[in-house]
Amino acid sequence: MSAFRRWLLTGLLVIVPGVITAWVLHWIVSTLDQTLQILPGDWQPDKLLGIHIPGFGVLLTLIILLSVGALATNFAGRKLVEWGDRLVARIPVVRSIYSSVKQVSDTLFSESGNAFRTAVLVQWPREGVWTVAFVTGAPTGEVAAYLRDEFVSVYVPTTPNPTGGYFVMVRKSDCIELDMSIDAALKYIVSMGVVTPPDPIAVHDSRQ
Template identity: 30%
Template structure:
């Protein structure tokens, strides 16, 4: 019992810590930018055209943060930026705890952004028992040895954990036991990450495959 509580605490900490750190950093950045933008707004005399000086400063700060994120994303797509962020990532790898948080955030982000190159389609697989279906992501065709064992063509299906899709298990499933659904890979990953909370589910999930 104690072991289960400990494992649950660690799992929850790993999932919550990245979000908490991100929000904390954004708060620090916002507060710092406000100390810079507030005097600029007053100096430019913009208070004459708006009833709330602080509100205008917050709007400008939000715009600066969004622009900064876009700039970082633009640089990350260029060779020089990739080298810079690559060196930064290697430095972070040497920092205890920070490297774990940074690594988990980066893996989740890569899974959500680079989904098309990683997965082919979203499917339902009858797992872990008959009558219960798990959301899976087809990663490719199974090895020939698996085909001969299954007695039919088979595919590799990754069953992601929820709410952390970077972990899960790989199963080899015969083609006739893989049920394709009308859902994009992005929507499937979002469903896993949010654990289905607040999602407008596809009719494909409500119309589960009927038993033969």
């Protein structure tokens, strides 16, 4: 029975990561293939080739992104984007949603943006309980005026899905800055602590 259990667990460890990776890739490709619906019926790859080949949506999405990016980087494209932003800003309700999403996307995807700056340890959700979080900035304006000490804005992600979480403002002195990279911290969170980051001291010694 012990050998049977060991074989079963080993099989799961080998198969589960591959199955989950394949499922995620299939979901991404299937979702992006929906962009093919914007093409006229006669231009659909399935109709032109007579068979369905997954992945054309990924290629079309990449072409659209590159085309829009190339257009938006020149003078005329920037003016067109600014005109569109001003137009959306005149529409009630829509402008609130659009401005919020645009600010987040500018932070996440712009070359100068830095959404997650540093991985830190904070006490959450109560004193004596610690978790890994990310510094996203510092309070400003009216919020900063009400806070007496030096505070930092912190995002506390949930596990195993780090896209959900909590935004809190914590005293900088109550945060312990970590040497681990953002990627290593995210892996640590997603794996629920199973995939531990490398020891920075050991990594430093190995490089010498």
